[in-house]
Amino acid sequence: MKVYLFLLIALYFFIFQNSFCQKKIILKNLTCEYKNNPLGLDANNPRFAWMIESINQKDIIQNSYQIKVSTIQNDLKTSNKLFWDSGKITTGQSIQIPFNGKKLSSKQRYFWQVKVWTNKGESEWSEINFWETGLLSPSDWVASWIETNLKEDISKTQPTQYFRKEFKSNDNIISARAYITSHGLYEAFINGKRVGDALFTPGWTSYNKRLQYQVYDVTSLLKNGTNAIGVILGEGWYRGTLAWDNNRNIYGSQLALLMQVEIKYASGKVETIVTDESWKSSMGPILSSEIYNGEVYDARLEKKGWSDANFGDNDWKIVKNVSISKDNLIGMDGPLVRRIDEIKPLKLIFTPKGDTVLDLGQNMTGWVKLKVKGNKGTKITIRHAEVLDKNGNFYTENLRKANAQLEYILKGDGIEEIYEPHFTFMGFRYIAIKNWPGKIDLNNITGIVIHSDMEKTGSFECSNPLLNKLQHNIQWGQKGNFLDVPTDCPQRDERLGWTGDAEVFAPTASYNYNVAPFFTKWMKDVAADQLENGAIPAIIPDVLHGVMAGACGWADVATIIPYVIYSHFGDKQILEKQYPSMKAWVEFMRKTAGQKFIINSGNHFGDWLSYNSTDPGGESAYTDKDLLATAFFAYSTDILSKSAKIIGKEDEARDYEALHNNIKKAFQKEFITADARLSPNTQTAYALALEFDLVNEDQKIKAAERLANDIKHRGNHLSTGFLGTPHIAQALSHNGQLQVAYDLLLQESYPSWLFPVKMGATTIWERWDGIKSDSTFQDKGMNSFNHYAYGAIGDWMYTNIAGITLDPKNPGYKHFFVRPQPDKRILSAKGTLISPYGKIISDWKIVNGMFIISVTIPPNSSAEIKLPHSNLSQVREKNVIIKKGDGINEIQQLNENVLIKLGSGNYEFTYPFSFKE
Ligand code: BGC
Numbered sequence: 001m002k003v004y005l006f007l008l009i010a011l012y013f014f015i016f017q018n019s020f021c022q023k024k025i026i027l028k029n030l031t032c033e034y035k036n037n038p039l040g041l042d043a044n045n046p047r048f049a050w051m052i053e054s055i056n057q058k059d060i061i062q063n064s065y066q067i068k069v070s071t072i073q074n075d076l077k078t079s080n081k082l083f084w085d086s087g088k089i090t091t092g093q094s095i096q097i098p099f100n101g102k103k104l105s106s107k108q109r110y111f112w113q114v115k116v117w118t119n120k121g122e123s124e125w126s127e128i129n130f131w132e133t134g135l136l137s138p139s140d141w142v143a144s145w146i147e148t149n150l151k152e153d154i155s156k157t158q159p160t161q162y163f164r165k166e167f168k169s170n171d172n173i174i175s176a177r178a179y180i181t182s183h184g185l186y187e188a189f190i191n192g193k194r195v196g197d198a199l200f201t202p203g204w205t206s207y208n209k210r211l212q213y214q215v216y217d218v219t220s221l222l223k224n225g226t227n228a229i230g231v232i233l234g235e236g237w238y239r240g241t242l243a244w245d246n247n248r249n250i251y252g253s254q255l256a257l258l259m260q261v262e263i264k265y266a267s268g269k270v271e272t273i274v275t276d277e278s279w280k281s282s283m284g285p286i287l288s289s290e291i292y293n294g295e296v297y298d299a300r301l302e303k304k305g306w307s308d309a310n311f312g313d314n315d316w317k318i319v320k321n322v323s324i325s326k327d328n329l330i331g332m333d334g335p336l337v338r339r340i341d342e343i344k345p346l347k348l349i350f351t352p353k354g355d356t357v358l359d360l361g362q363n364m365t366g367w368v369k370l371k372v373k374g375n376k377g378t379k380i381t382i383r384h385a386e387v388l389d390k391n392g393n394f395y396t397e398n399l400r401k402a403n404a405q406l407e408y409i410l411k412g413d414g415i416e417e418i419y420e421p422h423f424t425f426m427g428f429r430y431i432a433i434k435n436w437p438g439k440i441d442l443n444n445i446t447g448i449v450i451h452s453d454m455e456k457t458g459s460f461e462c463s464n465p466l467l468n469k470l471q472h473n474i475q476w477g478q479k480g481n482f483l484d485v486p487t488d489c490p491q492r493d494e495r496l497g498w499t500g501d502a503e504v505f506a507p508t509a510s511y512n513y514n515v516a517p518f519f520t521k522w523m524k525d526v527a528a529d530q531l532e533n534g535a536i537p538a539i540i541p542d543v544l545h546g547v548m549a550g551a552c553g554w555a556d557v558a559t560i561i562p563y564v565i566y567s568h569f570g571d572k573q574i575l576e577k578q579y580p581s582m583k584a585w586v587e588f589m590r591k592t593a594g595q596k597f598i599i600n601s602g603n604h605f606g607d608w609l610s611y612n613s614t615d616p617g618g619e620s621a622y623t624d625k626d627l628l629a630t631a632f633f634a635y636s637t638d639i640l641s642k643s644a645k646i647i648g649k650e651d652e653a654r655d656y657e658a659l660h661n662n663i664k665k666a667f668q669k670e671f672i673t674a675d676a677r678l679s680p681n682t683q684t685a686y687a688l689a690l691e692f693d694l695v696n697e698d699q700k701i702k703a704a705e706r707l708a709n710d711i712k713h714r715g716n717h718l719s720t721g722f723l724g725t726p727h728i729a730q731a732l733s734h735n736g737q738l739q740v741a742y743d744l745l746l747q748e749s750y751p752s753w754l755f756p757v758k759m760g761a762t763t764i765w766e767r768w769d770g771i772k773s774d775s776t777f778q779d780k781g782m783n784s785f786n787h788y789a790y791g792a793i794g795d796w797m798y799t800n801i802a803g804i805t806l807d808p809k810n811p812g813y814k815h816f817f818v819r820p821q822p823d824k825r826i827l828s829a830k831g832t833l834i835s836p837y838g839k840i841i842s843d844w845k846i847v848n849g850m851f852i853i854s855v856t857i858p859p860n861s862s863a864e865i866k867l868p869h870s871n872l873s874q875v876r877e878k879n880v881i882i883k884k885g886d887g888i889n890e891i892q893q894l895n896e897n898v899l900i901k902l903g904s905g906n907y908e909f910t911y912p913f914s915f916k917e
Pocket of ligand 1: 488489494498500501608782787
């Protein structure tokens with residue numbers, strides 16, 4: 001009996017405790033400048049963010065927070081000697097909160113902790129997180145830049161350079177940091193082990209103005225006694241072949257290294273090992289390694305132990321100190337490039353022309369890792385291709401002059417050799433192998449997928465497998481082209497930061513991944529390379545001396561991306577930082593347009609790659625460039641005016657609003673007839689005019705009808721290029737033509753989004769007909785099979801099919817809409833998004849005449865859901881007719897839809913549903 005009583009009491013406490021626990025407010029995902037415990041931040045006021053969690057509680061809203069910062073971890077517990085105490089701040093803001101204490105010191109670790117108070121109780125103090133500052137001032141660099149003394153012929157590609165240095169540590173090491181940057185790309189080693197796992201460091205920026213350095217925790221790589229540092233330098237974007245032909249030495253002709261390792265000993269002593277003339281350099285097995293051209297690696301020339309202590313380096317040459325300014329050195333904003341995925345080849349093919357080919361099943365960016373055993377001196381060659389031609393032969397003509405080839409020469413000492421290239425990457429699905437010793441075993445070859453290591457945030461799926469494949473292709477397009485900068489393509493002799501491509505894809509990119517840090521970094525280069533007159537070059541970093549600067553829709557990256565990042569991530573700072581650049585761009589256009597407010601000059605790409613009929617009587621779709629340039633002038637001005645308001649520049653906001661009104665009036669006078677006809681009468685003209693709010697309210701429906709008619713007239717096909725494509729479906733669904741938007745999206749014949757999918761695409765193509773229906777190719781001069789621009793439709797699928805939609809008044813999903821707009825041809829869809837506040841889910845299906853939707857709204861956020869074709873009296877939430885309370889804050893029937901305002905939590909709504917005829 002006693003035992004039973006005891007068990008009962010224990011059970012009671014267990015249940016009580018548990019339910020108590022479940023009501024707790026928990027703080028998770030603490031970040032500082034979007035990163036978890038970052039090293040090397042050079043922000044003076046880094047921004048904090050956290051997510052709130054509470055199982056089983058709904059409608060959680062933060063009322064206030066308190067942040068504590070200290071330099072000694074224990075001080076946080078005692079609250080003694082705090083470096084900063086925000087005090088209890090009454091606000092719902094839980095993201096983008098700037099540190100606001102004393103001036104930060106270089107190379108210092110700061111610990112921080114947060115506590116919040118919500119309407120449903122308070123949290124404990126969070127776990128302790130930290131950030132570490134980098135070298136905040138150029139004078140913190142005590143190392144010298146060094147260059148090799150080896151002879152080089154800089155007119156052509158040169159072997160990779162190896163650097164080394166030995167030193168003694170005679171005390172117990174407590175911690176050590178390596179600060180590294182280079183001219184060219186570097187890979188660093190300490191005592192034979194790789195420092196970090198980043199690739200393509202120091203990244204690509206407008207080097208002469210902004211050169212990033214990286215910071216690594218190298219404590220575990222060092223030892224008591226003799227240590228060695230080794231660094232390899234490759235040509236990279238700095239001086240390798242770039243931007244067509246033999247364009248080399250763009251930023252300089254010499255590779256150089258700057259590195260300092262700071263070691264803290266138990267005794268309190270601090271020692272700094274720096275690059276100086278005590279370092280030595282030599283050549284090694286990498287005979288060449290270039291972004292476009294692949295790598296030649298002769299394993300026979302390997303220098304075993306070259307980055308270990310006690311290596312015989314007598315024949316290595318002393319390096320020279322060079323005087324190079326350190327004023328351009330900056331910490332990292334963006335993510336590092338890393339190895340992200342591995343892909344196993346699917347099959348071995350022997351082509352009609354006699355090539356031995358492996359199919360990896362996925363067009364990817366990176367390289368293959370080889371495991372091979374064979375005779376000394378055997379030269380294996382690997383070529384890369386995105387596609388096979390119609391006869392099944394290996395096709396590389398679309399790579400143009402990019403050699404994209406690996407040559408590996410075996411050392412052949414009887415053991416398995418493992419090889420991966422270093423300072424090159426390829427865009428490919430197929431590889432052709434020559435001279436592989438013995439039989440090819442697919443297990444010995446692995447595709448290594450690399451890209452900027454962004455947090456994956458979004459997913460989309462629905463009942464249509466072709467759309468799911470399209471989403472897959474969009475995501476792979478993003479993976480393949482977010483490689484430190486947003487590139488147009490990863491395979492041919494281009495791979496450049498084309499501004500237009502990035503601008504059109506940015507909203508979709510912001511659903512798939514957290515791209516805020518990635519674009520924050522790149523937008524600083526946009527500003528850095530902006531011309532004095534305010535025009536933005538079409539490629540950033542600007543390696544072609546201001547090429548096509550001011551091209552409409554390309555240069556507008558200056559305003560569009562900062563605003564996209566603000567909208568998706570609630571990041572006001574990017575608007576503040578980019579504002580001068582945004583303004584200079586708009587002022588450039590104002591000057592170009594003059595008093596007529598119409599831009600009718602300048603060089604523009606126009607609606608790049610829009611539909612071009614091959615039938616002599618067929619209708620192509622050419623949109624006049626004056627219309628395009630003026631439409632983007634209006635759009636950028638509108639964004640600038642809104643941005644000015646957001647960052648508190650009210651006067652400027654009003655000025656730009658007035659300018660916007662003038663442009664709008666001029667646009668209407670010049671390009672829109674009284675009966676809502678656009679001149680030029682193209683899909684792109686309608687899409688931009690409608691989406692950029694250049695059509696008067698009373699003309700919108702009519703204009704959208706005209707757009708829809710053009711689409712129908714073309715048999716439900718689009719005719720848009722780079723500029724119209726991102727907006728066409730939105731222009732339709734925003735203006736009463738939802739079904740036509742679906743007709744376009746679900747179209748399977750050329751030109752359409754699904755045509756490439758039907759043709760077996762695994763990424764987004766540059767052209768609607770990269771491979772034509774007869775399996776022949778488009779012009780080899782411009783036919784990439786991995787160009788993300790047309791993937792801009794992803795944004796429409798998240799917002800209209802899944803229904804996850806931003807509320808422009810509450811950026812970063814502080815409040816958002818769930819507005820699925822189903823179509824008869826799609827019976828279910830699910831979108832998920834890790835927003836700055838936590839995970840959002842919209843997951844609906846139509847089953848037996850019932851519409852069932854599950855939604856998740858993260859704590860400290862709220863949403864308004866619009867239930868399509870619903871009747872208030874029939875809507876149930878988890879089987880009970882809906883009523884206010886428990887997270888449901890307002891219910892309203894508005895025309896044929898029920899609108900419900902929801903607090904955080906999970907909900908499931910069900911109601912009888914039929915499509916409107
Ligand atoms: C690139 C683009 C780019 C375009 C400019 C092409 O070569 O691949 O995607 O935007 O040039 O029109």
